Amino acid sequence: MRTFSILKNQPVFDMQSGMKIGEVSDLFITSDGVVKGILVKKDVFFKKTAFLDIQNIASFGADGIMIENVDLLEKLKTPPEYTFSHQHPLNGQMIVSKSGDSIGLLKDVYFLEELGTIVGYEITDGFFSDITEGKQVIQSEKPPAIGKDAIIVDVNQT
Numbered sequence: 175m176r177t178f179s180i181l182k183n184q185p186v187f188d189m190q191s192g193m194k195i196g197e198v199s200d201l202f203i204t205s206d207g208v209v210k211g212i213l214v215k216k217d218v219f220f221k222k223t224a225f226l227d228i229q230n231i232a233s234f235g236a237d238g239i240m241i242e243n244v245d246l247l248e249k250l251k252t253p254p255e256y257t258f259s260h261q262h263p264l265n266g267q268m269i270v271s272k273s274g275d276s277i278g279l280l281k282d283v284y285f286l287e288e289l290g291t292i293v294g295y296e297i298t299d300g301f302f303s304d305i306t307e308g309k310q311v312i313q314s315e316k317p318p319a320i321g322k323d324a325i326i327v328d329v330n331q332t
Contacts, residue, residue, distance in 0.1 A: 178258045185238045203256040207318040209290035228290040268324040
């Protein structure tokens with residue numbers, strides 16, 4: 175299981191050449207709450223962004239992501255439905271339970287690397303609440319309903 179905060183800015187390496195291809199800049203998230211892939215910032219100066227399907231990632235390491243070869247990176251043809259922090263961002267969006275209770279604001283997501291399934295959400299109620307109460311993580315076995323105003327989840331709070 176990974177969180178976006180751990181992946182952000184990690185290098186992406188081509189296993190054939192050993193060359194660093196770029197860095198993770200964001201998650202590509204579908205409207206049914208699945209991490210379809212990662213967005214890789216390829217060029218420091220021009221900030222070209224490429225898409226890497228999660229199925230094409232050979233391994234997620236502590237210090238980088240490995241892919242079989244650079245040809246697995248695709249030009250981003252259509253913008254993602256949602257990202258974590260850039261276009262149509264989920265970061266900071268209101269999380270509401272299916273019972274209608276406001277849970278907090280989304281701070282991070284936990285997902286299974288192999289499948290891209292989001293299985294948990296790190297929630298914040300604000301800076302002071304995070305200091306006094308610590309981080310709050312909610313788990314959900316069912317996909318969320320992602321909308322313009324809120325993310326609706328079926329939750330088990332931990």
